[in-house]
Amino acid sequence: MIPFDWVEPRSFAEAVASLDPEDPTVRPVAGGTALMLMMKAGVFTPTRLISLAQIEPHYSAITVEKNGALRIGAMATLSALEQSSAVAEHFPVITETLLTLSNVRVRNVACVGGALAHGDPHMDLPPLFAALGAKVLVRGPAGVREIDVDSLYAGYYETMLAKDELIAEVFVPALNGAKSAYMKCTSRSADDWPALGLAVRFEVEGHAHIRNPRLVVSAATEKVTRLTQAEDILKNAEADSVVLKRAGEAAAEEVTLLGDAHGSASYKRELLRVYLARAIRHALAGKSAQ
Ligand SMILES: Cc1cc2nc3c(=O)[nH]c(=O)nc-3n(C[C@H](O)[C@H](O)[C@H](O)COP(=O)(O)OP(=O)(O)OC[C@H]3O[C@@H](n4cnc5c(N)ncnc54)[C@H](O)[C@@H]3O)c2cc1C
Structure with a gap:
């Protein structure tokens, strides 16, 4: 494997600042389950990986608000989402979908932000979140913006995210009986x-x-x-x-x-x-x- 730099910022803001808008070989890494496969296959050769593992715990939170809306931090693992009783109560469709997503070993480390940012059209959460009317909250050097998940994808493995933007959170509106x-x-x-x-x-x-x-x-x-x-x-x-x-x-x-x-x-x-x-x-x- 060709050597690359590994950095572990302690804050989300520091992680954003470590990205390089001009260099696609500088990438954030969440669970690493998709990125590592691409590296092993030789289709992605990083110069620097920015691990999100040490950023503030707030970005792993899963919260159902009083009105039934759901907020998921980008670093929440798929297992945490699957095992959340609040999600099972308010969004049973999310819990059901996760049960056949890959396997428990992948779900234990893969994160919601990685699942949405990867851009592989075969993934299960993007179409579900798009149908649920979810938005991602994205932060870059210019500030925060929202993107509807149904507009997040530009093409095959392509998203609307800039190279120096990170998904911070996913917001899913309440089902309200839908x-x-x-x-x-x-x-x-x-x-x-x-x-x-x-x-x-x-x-x-x-x-x-x-x-x-x-x-x-x-x-x-x-x-x-x-x-x-x-x-x-x-x-x-x-x-x-x-x-x-x-x-x-x-x-x-x-x-x-x-x-x-x-x-x-x-x-x-x-x-x-x-x-x-x-x-x-x-x-x-x-x-x-x-
Ligand atoms: C054996 C196997 C079987 C699988 N089966 C399925 C399946 O049936 N259904 C399915 O949906 N998926 C499946 N997957 C894919 C799996 O869901 C993804 O690998 C996983 O969701 C990616 O999450 P991650 O945290 O590991 O992402 P990473 O590998 O860490 O990152 C993926 C991409 O997202 C970027 N990224 C990560 N976090 C952020 C962020 N916060 N903001 C912006 N960019 C970010 C990275 O730079 C990278 O480009 C499978 C994977 C494996 C290995």
């Missing part, structure tokens, strides 16, 4: 990388009258992508089998699907067509979070 589901469609084991990731969030009136749907696809697309045409079909509609079929067909037509080791583009199109209705039904049948 329904949500994440469908991870794998073609091998249940905890494998998904061939298709599909997240939904919507409000419901009466039995199945849908309001304000947010539908997000990933893994089959080059980045996390909203399914706006399918959303338009579901908006203010009764989620009966005819409407769900139309929405699934619209979803399968409106995005460019990519084949990979997990399935061909045509297989993924079929998954999307079928799983959209399943995700809505699963969300409707799920227990209402607060």
Whole structure:
């Protein structure tokens, strides 16, 4: 391995100051589970890694506010999120999603900030947080800004983060009774990388009258992508089998699907067509979070 510098700032501000906007070989490292794989594969050769392990504990906090909104520090591990009883009570969809995300060894060290900043479209949390209407709070030398998770990705492994910006926190608005589901469609084991990731969030009136749907696809697309045409079909509609079929067909037509080791583009199109209705039904049948 080519030698590189390792620095361990004691504060978030110091970590931001250690980044270099001009040099992509200077990177922050959270759990290191993605970065180390890239280094071992030889696709990333750092000159300097800035470990976030020693920054203020505040950045590992997970808090459900009185109004039901969730704040997650960027350095909270995926295991801490999975094991939070407050998250399980208010956002059961997050807890369920984490159970099949990779394996417990990875979840014990991987952090929420790393999971969102990596930009691999096969990851499970970005589409879920995008559907939930989450924002990341990002800090750089110019100050703090917010980015909606559904706008965070610029392309395959590309984010809207500048090289000298760090994710500080994720904010997830309260569900307030809205329904949500994440469908991870794998073609091998249940905890494998998904061939298709599909997240939904919507409000419901009466039995199945849908309001304000947010539908997000990933893994089959080059980045996390909203399914706006399918959303338009579901908006203010009764989620009966005819409407769900139309929405699934619209979803399968409106995005460019990519084949990979997990399935061909045509297989993924079929998954999307079928799983959209399943995700809505699963969300409707799920227990209402607060
Ligand atoms: C065996 C294995 C199986 C996996 N299976 C799955 C799976 O099924 N589903 C899934 O979703 N994921 C899966 N993953 C990926 C895993 O979720 C990611 O590796 C992990 O979430 C990355 O988090 P990290 O803290 O380790 O990030 P790191 O490896 O530390 O960093 C990843 C990227 O984010 C940047 N970064 C880190 N923190 C910040 C920050 N605060 N602000 C800005 N940039 C930051 C780093 O510079 C780097 O570019 C798997 C990984 C492994 C090793």
